[in-house]
Amino acid sequence: MIPTNPKFSLEEADLQAQIDTGHLINVAAVVQCTEAEGPGKRMALWVQGCPFRCIGCCNPHMLAFQPRQLQTTQDVIQKTLSTEGIEGITLLGGEPFAQAVGLARLAQAAQEHGLSVMVFTGYTLRSLQQAKRPAWDALLAHTDLLIDGPYLPAQHSHKRRWIGSDNQQIHFLSPHYAHLRDEQAGWPAANNTIEIRLHNGQISINGFPHQDLTRLLLQPTGK
Numbered sequence: 001m002i003p004t005n006p007k008f009s010l011e012e013a014d015l016q017a018q019i020d021t022g023h024l025i026n027v028a029a030v031v032q033c034t035e036a037e038g039p040g041k042r043m044a045l046w047v048q049g050c051p052f053r054c055i056g057c058c059n060p061h062m063l064a065f066q067p068r069q070l071q072t073t074q075d076v077i078q079k080t081l082s083t084e085g086i087e088g089i090t091l092l093g094g095e096p097f098a099q100a101v102g103l104a105r106l107a108q109a110a111q112e113h114g115l116s117v118m119v120f121t122g123y124t125l126r127s128l129q130q131a132k133r134p135a136w137d138a139l140l141a142h143t144d145l146l147i148d149g150p151y152l153p154a155q156h157s158h159k160r161r162w163i164g165s166d167n168q169q170i171h172f173l174s175p176h177y178a179h180l181r182d183e184q185a186g187w188p189a190a191n192n193t194i195e196i197r198l199h200n201g202q203i204s205i206n207g208f209p210h211q212d213l214t215r216l217l218l219q220p221t222g223k
């Protein structure tokens with residue numbers, strides 16, 4: 001069964017409509033240039049809100065469907081295209097397909113600009129295709145590399161770089177990363193990396209941190 005997105009409150013209905021029509025993207029976080037979220041140097045954009053509740057999710061603060069950083073899709077596209085030194089973008093979250101209209105526009109603009117597009121989703125590719133939703137089809141059409149399926153702690157693994165559990169499949173939806181097809185020789189098998197940033201007194205971490213570290217960082221600080 002495909003989980004559906006919980007509804008926003010009445011006051012936020014207009015906001016939901018603007019996200020559903022692709023005018024706004026509800027962004028949880030952006031790292032302009034990272035090497036921990038896919039091949040090469042990439043801009044990574046995490047969206048806020050996910051209908052899945054995977055035990056052990058490394059971004060539990062991004063699951064609630066609530067307004068976070070609301071940005072117009074046009075602004076996100078402009079910032080993406082003006083980012084120098086990246087080979088692509090990675091969309092993750094949260095659930096990218098919960099905001100597929102805006103993200104499909106972003107992905108299309110990125111590809112037209114020569115950037116690759118990698119997407120992490122809790123849905124399986126099969127369920128996305130079978131749903132026959134135009135917005136999901138559009139985002140898939142502009143995705144080069146799709147990592148699908150929920151994170152399953154019982155299948156937790158560091159065998160494949162950037163990928164958290166063995167059930168998650170790599171789908172090469174374009175020839176862009178064909179050289180990585182061979183999981184033995186092509187796909188990086190190194191332990192997952194994390195990047196730690198300190199900015200304006202705040203620490204941010206991306207990559208695939210150990211669950212204990214995530215738990216520690218999300219603890220409220222005592223006064």
Ligand code: SF4
Nearest residue numbers: 050054057094122151
């Ligand atoms: S699909 Fe991803 S973001 Fe959503 S709960 Fe699962 S691991 Fe977390």
